Amino acid sequence: MTDHHEPDCLTELLGHYGIADHYYDVWGQHHVVSEETKRAVLEAMGVPAGSPEHLTRSWEAVRFRPWRRICDPVVIVQAGQPSVTCAVRVPSEEGLDGEWTLAWSLRDEAGRTVADDRAGPGLAxxxxxxxxxxxxxxxxxxxxLAVPLGYHDLSVVATVGSRSIQGHTLLIVTPSGCYTSGAFQDGGRVWGLWTQLYALRSQRNWGFGDFTDFEALVRWAAADLGAEAIGVNPLHALKNRRPHHISPYSPNSRVYLNELYVDVERVPEFASSPGAQRLVASDELRSRIEACRKSDWVDYEGVQAAKWAVFEQLFHTFDATHFLETEGARRACTGRGEAFERYCREQGESLERYATYAALSEHFQRLSPPIWVWRKWPAEYQHPDNDAVRAFAERHRDRIRLHQxxxxxAxxxxxxxxxxxxxxxxPxxxxxxxxxxxxxxxxxxWLLQDVLAMEADCGCPPDAFAMQGQNWGFPPFNPVxxxxxxxxxxxxxxxxxxSRGGALRIDHVMGLFRLFWIPRGRPASAGTYVHYPFDDLLGILALESVRAKTVVVGEDLGTVPDWVREKLEAVNILSYRVFYFEREADGSWKQPSDYPVRSLAVTTTHDLPTWLGFWTGEDLETRAxxxxxxxxxxxxQAWEERERDKTKIxxxxxxxxxxxxxxxRVEASRAVQAERLLEPVHRFLARSSSCLALASLDDWLREVSQVNLPGTVDQYPxxxxxxxxxxxxxxxxxxxxxxxxxxxxxxxxxxxxxAEPGIGTDPPSRPTTP
Known part of the structure; x- marks a missing residue:
């Protein structure tokens, strides 16, 4: 193809992959995306785009991909429609088109056939x-579409003469919106507290707030304070190494939990594990635990070393007590052992691979020198499908079972x-x-490298808060x-x-609609937006929300188009409203009645100053x-603006x-005045129209310094x-x-x-991943 056709292929590819060729920033300024960025984002999606020939071949591959398979990989439809239309494609000789028959069947998640039929011959x-x-x-x-909500395997067998071709698609039937708690019906307004779980101190924890602390907090807040919700930071798995691997917003895994939240002494095996008890009673471990407990700062490495030494003893006791060696494999011989096996079956390949990664990671970290990131492992271990990885898993079953x-x-x-x-x-x-x-x-x-754009980072274009833009340092999902x-x-x-609670906040919910991609190694100003199939993603989110009976909150701070907020409201996703940001066009603060009913109201977030920090300007002093x-x-100018904001508040x-x-008459310059204002500010928050309001435990305990200071790594704890x-x-x-x-x-x-019952349908006891 000659060069003058190259821009046409590039344009078609950008449209197919949802890559924006221009965008407007927060000031309304128009940005035209460079050709270099366009090509780099395509390459990050695995689409060769480095030359005219690459572009031509890539566009041909895109055009013909649907025709090379019988069915699309997935079809999503909202319940209530009479039928769903699916495309079926087959290679066919001239004159045989009308001879094809299509036999189809639908199986539910339990493998039962719920519908089947045949069409043709005579199809056009x-x-x-x-x-x-x-x-x-x-x-x-x-x-x-006479099938229930859920995931259905649609099997199609296309036949002409003695020739048959079979294809499959995942048919997902979704509800119209996410689950809505009955507590929010008829003007119901709920309140609660939120905190960072790891930050809880107690006389018994090991220097890291754990699930027993969490339970104690829930009991006290519900019974003594009357709280109806308790929020915590993401509990995702972390590497637990400072300073780069402790942020719950850049985790090791978002599917699995950080084991440091486990209360070691509450694990059932602890009572019958002499090895674990000896360790915990030893002077060395007791001294380490006490040092971690007394510190004003979480010692991630210290807590991890202490807990994992005991975890290994607990697993040995568990394995010896509840399993027997049968035909070369460990088989459960008790109810608790069977419960563990059932959990592993339900989690399936996902947990098996996560545990394999964990075992590989600790293996390479023991080398001298240690290898800390999987991209520097030997090549044969860099992909979960490799033979070397499977062989490693077979040789290290005990370590994999330990992580499971x-x-x-947890x-x-x-x-x-x-x-x-x-x-x-x-409620x-x-x-x-x-x-x-x-x-x-x-x-x-490592696990999802085939669906993550590993040569791109998420971020945002330049705005008033970051004049050079922001690079958040993690790869986005490749939507295609x-x-x-x-x-x-x-x-x-x-x-x-x-599945783990009654409400879930989706950080940066705009990520279901579009994300700002920055090609790896480029400045944030060299990025562009990539659009996502939001109707599909929202449908799946609604289905899982209804099944779990869990309310969904969408963090919609920053630049969010009105149509996106309308869409979120239409599918029962609560908006996220922060007191500091809820202002009118003239800069004055909105009134409580101005808050949307379908929203969660908070005074601050983990990335913003506490109330005392804000009022005293401690955050500005720290930045200086x-x-x-x-x-x-x-x-x-920042100090002057803060004083103006305090007056407006x-x-x-x-x-x-x-x-x-x-x-x-209120002097607005000292911590004592800040404390005096806590009551009117919280009455303001509680009086808002929002159906859910969460107060920060930091504020109630008069904390001054904020949890996280954006723009810092090791300069701030x-x-x-x-x-x-x-x-x-x-x-x-x-x-x-x-x-x-x-x-x-x-x-x-x-x-x-x-309270009326929540809006939703009862889920099956344990839905399996399709």
Whole structure:
């Protein structure tokens, strides 16, 4: 093909893969994406685009790909429609088109046939295509949609004469929207607290807030304070190494849990494990635990070393007690052993591969020098499908079973916390958080490298908060590759996270619609947006939400088009409203009645200052000390803007009648004034129209420094600061009791018979991943 056709192929490829060739920034400025960026993003998707010949071949591959298979990999349809249309494509000789018959059947997740039928002969093709001299035709197959919500295997056998061809597609039938809690019906408004679980201090934990602390927090908050929800940071698996591998928003895996949250001494095997008990009683380990417990900062490496030494002993006891060697394999001989085997079967290949990665990772970290990232492992171990990986797994079954066991134990303890919340009558219960991306050097990067764009990073274009743009450092899902796998990695991700509580926050929910891709090694200004099949992703999210009976919250901060917010509201995803950002066009603060009903209201987030930090300007002082202001003038302007904001907040509190004195009489410069304003600010929050409001435990305990300071790595102790008040002492905090009373006054609890059942359908006991 001659060069003048090259731009046409490039344009067609960009359209097919959802790559924007231009965009508008937050100031309305138009940006035309460079050809270099366009090609680099295509290459990151695995599409050769380096030359005119590459572009031509890539476009031909895209055009002909659907014709080379009988059925599409996935079809998604909303329940309530009478039928769904599926395309069936077959190679056919001239004159035989009308002779084809299509026999189809639908099987549900249990493998039962729920519908079947036959069409033809006499079918008329709706399209034809010639590929390399072979003629292909397309039929339209209409399937009656008299099947329940869920995942169905559609099998089609196309026959002409003695020749038959079979194809499969995953048919996903979704509800119209996500689950809606009955507590939100008829004007119901719920309140709760949120915190960083690892930051909890207690007299018994090992220097890292654990699931027993979580349960104690739930019991106290529900029974004594009247809280109806408890939120925590993402509990995703981490490498637990400072400074780069402790952020819950750049995890090792978003599917599996961080084992450091396990309470070692509560694992059932601890009571019958002499080895574990001797370790915990030893002077060396007791000294390490005490040092971790007393520190004001989480010692990730210290806690990990202490806990994993005991975990190994617990697994040895578990294996010896509940399994026997039978025909060269370990077989369960007790009910607890059978429960573990059942968990492993339900988790399937996903858990097996995660545990294999964990075993490989620890193997290479023991080398001298250690190898910390999988891309530097020997080539034969860099892909989970390689023969060397399978051979390694066979040789190291005990280590793989250990990692499977630890995930099982973690899920057991977290499930118990969720049961306690339900038993206490909390209408929402546990509120979890799902990170947008993952550490590319971690388990998820290794496991999903075929559906992640490993040569690109997520980020955002330049805006008022980051003039050079932001690079978040993790690879995005490749939307085309994800669809080729029938969205199974996405299904697994949302299902696992939705199963653990009553509400789930989706970080950067715009990621279901579009993400800003930055080719690896380029500045953020050299990126562009890639669009995602949001209707498909929202449908899957709704299905899993309804099955789990879990409310979904979409973090929609920043630049979010109105149509996206309308779409989210239409599918019952709550908006996420932060007090600091809820302003009118003139900069004044919105009133409580201006908050959308279908939203979650909070005062602050993990990336923003606490209330005391904001009012005293501690965050600005910290930025100045770390040299994060580009100029002295920028520092001065930030302080001036903060003072103006404080004045506007006082005016807003006065208009809302939550401030008992005139704004001009409140001195706004000292921590004591900040503390005095905690009650009116929380009354303002509680009075909002939002159906769910969460107060920060940091604020209630008068914390000043924020959890995470964006733009820093090792300059600031991100994700490490513990709460200053131990869990056992929180009951005695007068401010906590007073603020809880404020929340109850503005959001009185409803009697159990006042709340209608949630909107949704009962899930099967354990849906299997399609």
């Amino acid at each position: 093709p709706v399209d034809t295509q010639s590929i390399e001299g072979t003629r292909h035709i397309q039929f339209q197959l209409d399937i009656p 066991y630890m995930q099982w134990v 899920e057991e303890q977290l499930a118990e916390v969720s049961r306690v919340a339900a038993d206490l009558g909390m 929402v219960g546990l509120y979890h958080d799902l990170a947008l991306g993952n550490d590319p050097s971690g388990a998820e990067g 590759a994800l669809r080729e796998q029938a969205y199974r990695p996405f299904i697994r991700l949302v299902r696992q996270n939705l 000390k770390l040299g994060l202001f580009p100029t002295e003038e920028a520092r001065r 006082l005016e807003a509190l006065a208009r809302a009648s939550t401030l008992s004195e005139s704004p001009d 991100n994700w490490s600061r513990k709460l200053s008040v131990p869990l056992e002492a929180m009951k005695g905090e007068r401010l906590v009791r007073r603020l809880a009373q404020v929340m109850r006054e503005e959001r009185p609890p409803r009697r159990p018979d006042d």
